[in-house]
Amino acid sequence: DQQVKQNSPSLSVQEGRISILNCDYTNSMFDYFLWYKKYPAEGPTFLISISSIKDKNEDGRFTVFLNKSAKHLSLHIVPSQPGDSAVYFCAASRDDKIIFGKGTRLHILP
Amino acid sequence: EAQVTQNPRYLITVTGKKLTVTCSQNMNHEYMSWYRQDPGLGLRQIYYSMNVEVTDKGDVPEGYKVSRKEKRNFPLILESPSPNQTSLYFCASSGDSAIAKNIQYFGAGTRLSVL
Numbered sequence: 660d661q662q663v664k665q666n667s668p669s670l671s672v673q674e675g676r677i678s679i680l681n682c683d684y685t686n687s688m689f690d691y692f693l694w695y696k697k698y699p700a701e702g703p704t705f706l707i708s709i710s711s712i713k714d715k716n717e718d719g720r721f722t723v724f725l726n727k728s729a730k731h732l733s734l735h736i737v738p739s740q741p742g743d744s745a746v747y748f749c750a751a752s753r754d755d756k757i758i759f760g761k762g763t764r765l766h767i768l769p
Numbered sequence: 770e771a772q773v774t775q776n777p778r779y780l781i782t783v784t785g786k787k788l789t790v791t792c793s794q795n796m797n798h799e800y801m802s803w804y805r806q807d808p809g810l811g812l813r814q815i816y817y818s819m820n821v822e823v824t825d826k827g828d829v830p831e832g833y834k835v836s837r838k839e840k841r842n843f844p845l846i847l848e849s850p851s852p853n854q855t856s857l858y859f860c861a862s863s864g865d866s867a868i869a870k871n872i873q874y875f876g877a878g879t880r881l882s883v884l
Contacts (some may be wrong), residue, residue, distance in 0.1 A: 703875050704800075708868075740836075748811065752871050
């Protein structure tokens with residue numbers, strides 16, 4: 660059973676517009692939620708996280724929103740830039756385990 | 770430079786021939802982990818280690834072994850590789866506080882093909 664779901668395998672967004680990546684989870688016991696970014700031929704890199712006790716965390720162009728009642732989180736990138744083209748993994752953690760989603764490939768169009 | 774180093778980066782082997790993928794980190798991290806990435810399945814955790822001599826199974830441990838004899842090293846061992854272990858493997862490390870554990874530093878990956 661997939662505990663962290665990213666239902667959109669890919670997303671294309673015009674440069675300068677807002678990119679919104681979505682993630683759903685099933686386990687209400689997760690205490691942190693994270694986004695990682697991955698370029699081809701590289702390992703994933705940490706992007707931003709949010710504690711389960713918060714509903715928003717912002718870091719520059721990146722904002723993560725958490726809706727606990729809907730078990731949903733989203734990553735907003737504003738404005739989108741060409742370097743944002745990558746695969747984005749949503750992840751959730753509890754105790755010593757981190758569970759990743761399948762990833763969403765983001766294409767930023769010129 | 771803070772980094773996680775995996776070797777080899779690419780490996781082609783045959784079914785049943787034991788192999789080891791090494792992982793080393795220079796950040797004095799307590800937590801280390803191995804993942805595999807497969808198309809359509811994302812990143813799945815194989816094993817993790819909270820500290821020296823402490824290891825535990827992740828979501829897909831079958832067919833793999835690990836050891837943590839030193840803090841900096843966390844090798845992944847495939848005693849008898851099979852074709853379904855063909856995958857892209859990542860090692861990661863992080864600190865052990867509640868927040869630091871979530872900020873994992875990943876190696877560049879090892880692409881393994883088992884024929």
